[in-house]
Each structure stands twice: as structure tokens, then as C-alpha cells.
Amino acid sequence: MGALSLKDLHIHYDRQPVVQDFSLDIGDGEMVALLGPSGAGKTTILKVVAGLLAPARGEVIIDGQVVNDRPPEKRDAVMVFQKPLLFPFMNVNQNIAFGLKMRGDDAARRSRAVERILALTRLAGLGPRKVHELSGGQQQRVALARALVLEPAILLMDEPLSNLDANLRQEMRELILTVQSELNITTLFVTHDQAEALMMSQRVALLLEGRLRQVGSPRDLFHRPADPEVARFFGGGNFFRGRLHEGHFECDFGRLPVTAADGNGHLRTATIRPEDIQLATAPVDLPDSFAGTVVRTRFEGMATRAWIRCPFGELVVLTAESALAPGQSVRLRLPPDKIRVFSEASSSE
Amino acid sequence: MARPDAGIDARTRRGPGPTHLALMLLPALVVVVMLFGGGLLLGVLQALGHLPGAGLERLSGMHFGRVLTDPDFIQSFGLTLYVAAVSTLLAAGLSVVAALALNRMAARWRLVHFVFQIPLTVPHLVIAVAVIFMLSPAGLLARLAVAAGLIETASEFPLLVNDRWAIGIILTYVWKEIPFITLMLLAVLQNAGGELIDVGRTLKADAWQRFRHITLPTIFPALGAASLIVFAYTFGAFEVPFLLGRTYPMTLPVWAYKHYSDIDLMARPEGIATGIVIAAVVAMAVVTAQALTRRARKRGIVL
Numbered sequence: 001m002g003a004l005s006l007k008d009l010h011i012h013y014d015r016q017p018v019v020q021d022f023s024l025d026i027g028d029g030e031m032v033a034l035l036g037p038s039g040a041g042k043t044t045i046l047k048v049v050a051g052l053l054a055p056a057r058g059e060v061i062i063d064g065q066v067v068n069d070r071p072p073e074k075r076d077a078v079m080v081f082q083k084p085l086l087f088p089f090m091n092v093n094q095n096i097a098f099g100l101k102m103r104g105d106d107a108a109r110r111s112r113a114v115e116r117i118l119a120l121t122r123l124a125g126l127g128p129r130k131v132h133e134l135s136g137g138q139q140q141r142v143a144l145a146r147a148l149v150l151e152p153a154i155l156l157m158d159e160p161l162s163n164l165d166a167n168l169r170q171e172m173r174e175l176i177l178t179v180q181s182e183l184n185i186t187t188l189f190v191t192h193d194q195a196e197a198l199m200m201s202q203r204v205a206l207l208l209e210g211r212l213r214q215v216g217s218p219r220d221l222f223h224r225p226a227d228p229e230v231a232r233f234f235g236g237g238n239f240f241r242g243r244l245h246e247g248h249f250e251c252d253f254g255r256l257p258v259t260a261a262d263g264n265g266h267l268r269t270a271t272i273r274p275e276d277i278q279l280a281t282a283p284v285d286l287p288d289s290f291a292g293t294v295v296r297t298r299f300e301g302m303a304t305r306a307w308i309r310c311p312f313g314e315l316v317v318l319t320a321e322s323a324l325a326p327g328q329s330v331r332l333r334l335p336p337d338k339i340r341v342f343s344e345a346s347s348s349e
Numbered sequence: 350m351a352r353p354d355a356g357i358d359a360r361t362r363r364g365p366g367p368t369h370l371a372l373m374l375l376p377a378l379v380v381v382v383m384l385f386g387g388g389l390l391l392g393v394l395q396a397l398g399h400l401p402g403a404g405l406e407r408l409s410g411m412h413f414g415r416v417l418t419d420p421d422f423i424q425s426f427g428l429t430l431y432v433a434a435v436s437t438l439l440a441a442g443l444s445v446v447a448a449l450a451l452n453r454m455a456a457r458w459r460l461v462h463f464v465f466q467i468p469l470t471v472p473h474l475v476i477a478v479a480v481i482f483m484l485s486p487a488g489l490l491a492r493l494a495v496a497a498g499l500i501e502t503a504s505e506f507p508l509l510v511n512d513r514w515a516i517g518i519i520l521t522y523v524w525k526e527i528p529f530i531t532l533m534l535l536a537v538l539q540n541a542g543g544e545l546i547d548v549g550r551t552l553k554a555d556a557w558q559r560f561r562h563i564t565l566p567t568i569f570p571a572l573g574a575a576s577l578i579v580f581a582y583t584f585g586a587f588e589v590p591f592l593l594g595r596t597y598p599m600t601l602p603v604w605a606y607k608h609y610s611d612i613d614l615m616a617r618p619e620g621i622a623t624g625i626v627i628a629a630v631v632a633m634a635v636v637t638a639q640a641l642t643r644r645a646r647k648r649g650i651v652l
Contacts, residue, residue, distance in 0.1 A: 050551050072550035079551040085544050089566040098562070099552035132647065146552065
């Protein structure tokens with residue numbers, strides 16, 4: 001199948017740098033999510049891999065071969081766009097068979113491949129339909145089928161689920177995961193949706209302002225963010241300063257035992273996720289806790305987000321306790337094993 | 350308590366019904382029907398021989414019969430068809446090339462886009478006069494050719510105006526209609542063409558395949574509709590062939606005009622019958638253009 005390496009990519013638009021120093025290796029059959037907010041440069045990177053844009057510097061390597069000089073049609077990479085972009089003058093069968101026809105496959109082979117991919121993408125029976133007769137979800141599935149039928153070394157997906165409603169999106173996620181694992185296609189998947197990235201990929205590459213900030217497993221990025229910005233992107237809202245001293249993080253909230261390595265005596269930034277903070281409405285429930293007052297709350301369905309004023313600042317807590325009210329007194333505890341102390345370089349913000 | 354007719358209210362509030370709509374459009378429709386329909390009816394009556402001023406009152410298809418069996422009519426019809434078809438085909442072909450080039454340049458050079466729109470504002474008559482100044486044996490090109498030593502006298506310059514092949518007429522139409530068709534194609538290309546081309550590139554289509562399988566089908570409805578409109582116009586236009594055409598054979602509109610303005614009032618019904626034939630051909634082209642446009646919209650291609 002295919003391995004993809006991006007080496008030191010620099011991409012400019014109108015001489016303005018959009019992506020800088022971007023390097024990423026994706027193994028054969030791996031599914032990697034390129035995550036970042038709108039305008040971070042995710043689609044630009046995908047277009048460079050597809051050959052639709054040229055990088056100012058750096059190399060795109062597919063299966064060990066530098067493909068910078070190859071036009072898109074000569075690269076073994078196919079892109080699924082944000083919009084389905086089906087050819088309106090063709091039916092479903094013709095749309096899916098398009099790439100095979102351009103490649104020169106004969107009619108019988110095309111027909112067999114289309115039938116197989118229609119079944120795999122749960123589109124069986126829709127082959128003769130006109131594009132405008134399909135629902136949004138079906139159109140996006142046809143776009144996916146049209147790419148998959150070519151069995152490319154690299155599948156590039158540019159937020160293909162962003163135009164779908166919540167139910168369809170969930171259905172498509174399952175479908176993509178099933179198809180990807182069945183065909184074992186190396187996939188680079190662009191999304192701005194953290195949940196989608198964490199749920200769908202084996203590894204996540206986080207891009208912020210055109211720079212790669214962290215690459216790792218979904219659990220790594222979620223629980224062990226490399227710096228406060230990464231933590232903030234993943235919903236972290238609690239940051240506090242303190243000093244590392246003999247395996248403890250000494251801060252306003254107390255002397256918390258942490259697993260952070262070296263850096264005795266140094267000033268560092270630490271974080272704890274809102275859902276990791278323990279909250280109790282009765283003081284007896286929590287040892288090593290401190291008092292706080294609820295400032296405001298927001299009901300989020302499965303949990304309630306509460307802003308708690310403490311003697312040393314404000315903390316955001318995500319709790320199953322749904323009966324909190326502004327002004328209410330609570331006890332909070334920061335479990336030491338949930339505190340993430342950032343390294344010196346990333347603590348300096 | 351909810352009103353029992355609440356659902357009906359919600360439905361009817363969506364917009365006016367067909368009767369309401371027809372009533373609202375009635376004032377405008379009356380004017381159009383009176384002016385256009387009245388004129389057409391009067392024309393049909395005259396073509397059918399109802400010309401009381403000339404002592405003709407009995408209705409018959411005699412004048413249509415005479416026109417349609419007249420060898421001159423057949424020649425004129427052939428010439429008109431030739432001029433309309435050739436100028437439309439040339440304009441359509443060149444417009445495709447121009448639209449593709451402009452589509453690439455438009456983002457960077459908006460001025461080119463603007464300059465291209467200028468001919469749209471120039472009347473056909475002005476361009477016809479310009480063609481006479483440029484291409485006639487006493488025109489600018491002939492004199493330049495003499496000055497450059499390419500020919501000895503202006504009379505050696507090839508006949509491009511009032512000529513057998515209607516080159517002057519065709520050039521005028523081509524020059525005038527290219528911007529019209531191009532801008533229609535450009536609108537389609539800028540709307541959907543670029544993204545579909547990118548899809549085609551990642552789906553292994555080379556440059557020719559992208560043009561053949563993506564660009565052409567994408568622009569085809571707009572190209573067809575615009576070409577049919579141009580065909581309809583050039584088929585029915587009078588002033589350019591009147592100025593730049595030969596005296597024999599004439600194009601149908603010139604032929605109709607000559608009959609209509611003939612000193613012999615008996616020729617008038619034939620002139621009008623010719624006009625009705627032209628109107629029928631034009632109407633067919635417009636209806637076909639509309640059908641193409643509707644079909645394209647149904648398939649999601651924006652025109």
C-alpha cells in the first residue's frame with residue numbers, strides 16, 4: 001500500500017507563509033487525523049500532498065519516492081473534498097467509475113470494481129441514480145466510493161463530514177472506519193472537530209497557526225498535551241503557576257505530588273482538565289480538598305460545566321452534579337495524578 | 350387551544366397561489382400581450398392576405414405557399430442558415446477558448462475581464478460600419494496592405510465585404526457574440542468548474558481528459574443555450590446583412606424587409622409571411638435554449 005512522509009514543508013500563499021516547518025510520517029495503512037482550527041493550514045497541506053499546490057520548500061514522499069514534481073494525476077493519492085463535488089452530468093455509477101475510466105481500465109473491470117465499492121459503501125442499488133436525486137449523506141458516500149475505487153496508496157480526506165448533520169456524521173464515521181480498516185488504505189484525514197479526530201484516528205497531528213504542535217495517539221494529545229496551547233485546544237481551561245520541588249508541584253492549591261521529571265526549583269505552568277477535578281457539595285466527601293463558590297453553571301447534557309471561585313483563582317469544573325447553583329459552596333480536589341506540568345520551554349507563555 | 354385551521358394557514362402563508370400570482374402579473378401581461386401579441390396577430394392576418402387597404406380581405410395560406418415555393422426564398426433561407434450557423438459555431442468555439450483562458454487569468458487580471466465586456470455595449474450597427482471601414486477594398490486593411498507592398502492596388506485586396514461567403518457579416522457577428530457567450534461560460538466555470546477540475550486531477554484525469562470529460566459537459570448547457578440565443582439573433586437580424594451583404598441572394602430578414610417595403614402592396618403579405626417564418630425559427634431556438642437551461646439547472650449546473 002503506501003507510506004507518506006512530509007519533510008520540512010513550507011507553504012506560502014501570495015508570499016505569505018501559511019505552513020512552516022511541517023514534518024510528518026504516516027505508516028502504511030495508518031489513519032492520521034490532521035487537526036486544527038479553521039485557517040490553520042490543514043487543507044493547504046492536503047492539497048500539497050495531492051499535488052494541487054506546490055510547497056515553497058520541503059518534500060512530499062510517497063512510498064519512498066519524492067513526488068514534488070509529479071502532477072496530481074501521476075501521484076498515487078486521491079482526495080475526498082469537503083463538498084462531495086460529484087459530476088452533476090453523470091449518474092452514481094459513472095461518477096464512481098470516473099477515475100478507473102481515466103486510468104484506462106476496461107468496461108468489465110470498471111463495472112466489477114464499481115459493484116464492489118457500491119456494496120462496501122452501502123450504496124448498492126443506487127448506481128443508476130442521478131446525483132441530484134441523492135441525499136447529502138449519499139452524495140458524500142459516492143464521493144468516498146469514487147476515491148476508494150482507485151485503491152490509492154494514500155487517501156486524503158478534507159473534512160468530508162463537516163456538511164452533514166449529527167446523525168449522518170456518526171453514520172459516516174463508522175463507515176469510513178470500517179472501509180479504512182477493511183482496505184487498509186493509508187489515510188490523512190483533516191478535521192477541526194477534536195472528537196472526530198480522537199475517535200477516528202490512530203494518531204493525531206495538531207496544527208496551530210501553520211505549525212505542527214504535537215503528534216501522538218489520541219490519548220496522548222488529550223491527556224498529555226505538550227504545551228498550554230494544545231491543552232487549551234482540547235478544552236483545557238485550568239492553568240496555574242508553581243514550582244517543582246522534590247517531586248512536588250508547589251502552587252497556590254497546595255503541595256501536589258507530581259510525576260514531572262527534572263526542574264527542581266523552576267517556575268512551571270500546570271493544567272488539569274475540567275472533568276478531572278473532583279467536586280463535592282458536602283465537605284466530608286473529599287480529603288485534601290479546598291473550598292470554592294459556584295460563580296455560574298452551564299448545562300451540557302451529559303455533564304454540567306461550572307465556574308468555581310477559589311481563594312487562589314477560578315477553576316472550571318465539568319461534573320455530573322447537575323443541581324449546582326450560583327453562590328453555592330462546594331469542595332474541590334485536584335487529584336495529583338491528573339495534573340500535567342509542562343516542560344520549561346512550553347511553560348514560559 | 351390550537352386553531353383547527355392552523356396548519357392550512359401555515360401552508361397558505363408560504364406565498365401567493367397561482368391565481369393570485371396571475372392577477373398580480375396581469376397589468377404587465379396585458380401590456381406585453383397587447384403590444385407583442387397584437388402585432389403578431391396583425392402580422393399573421395396580413396400574411397394570410399388580410400390587407401383591406403390593398404383590397405385584399407379573404408384569408409388564405411396562399412402567400413405562405415408562394416414564399417415557401419419561391420426559389421429565391423430557398424436561396425435566402427440557405428444563406429441565412431449558413432450565416433447564422435457559421436457565425437454561431439465560430440463564436441461558440443472561440444468563446445470556449447476565451448472562457449478557459451479568462452478563467453485562468455480572471456483572478457489576477459480583472460482588467461482583462463472588464464475589457465472583454467466592452468464589445469457587449471457596442472451596437473451591431475457600429476461594428477458593421479467599423480467592418481466596412483476596415484475590410485472593404487477602400488478600407489484600412491487594404492490601404493495598409495498596399496503601403497506594406499503586399500498588394501499593388503487596393504482592388505487586389507480580397508473581397509471581404511458584400512462578398513459571396515458573407516465573410517464581413519460573419520466576422521461582425523463573431524466579434525460581437527464572442528463576449529456574450531464567453532461571459533456565460535465564464536460564470537459556469539467560476540461557479541463549479543475549478544473545484545471539479547481539481548477533483549478530476551486527483552482522479553487521474555490528464556489535461557485533455559479533464560477538458561473532454563469535465564469542462565465540456567459542465568459548460569455544455571450554457572454553451573448550448575448561449576449559442577441558440579446567438580443563432581436566433583443572427584438568424585433574425587436585419588441591419589448587419591443589409592449593410593454588409595450582397596444584393597443577391599439576400600438573407601431572409603433583408604428579403605422580408607424588401608418585400609414589405611416594396612412599392613407594390615401585393616408583395617407585403619409575402620414579406621410578412623417571411624417574417625413569420627423567421628419568427629418561428631427564432632422561437633424554436635429560444636424554446637430549445639430554455640429547455641437546455643432547465644435541464645442543466647435540474648442537474649445542479651448553475652447558469
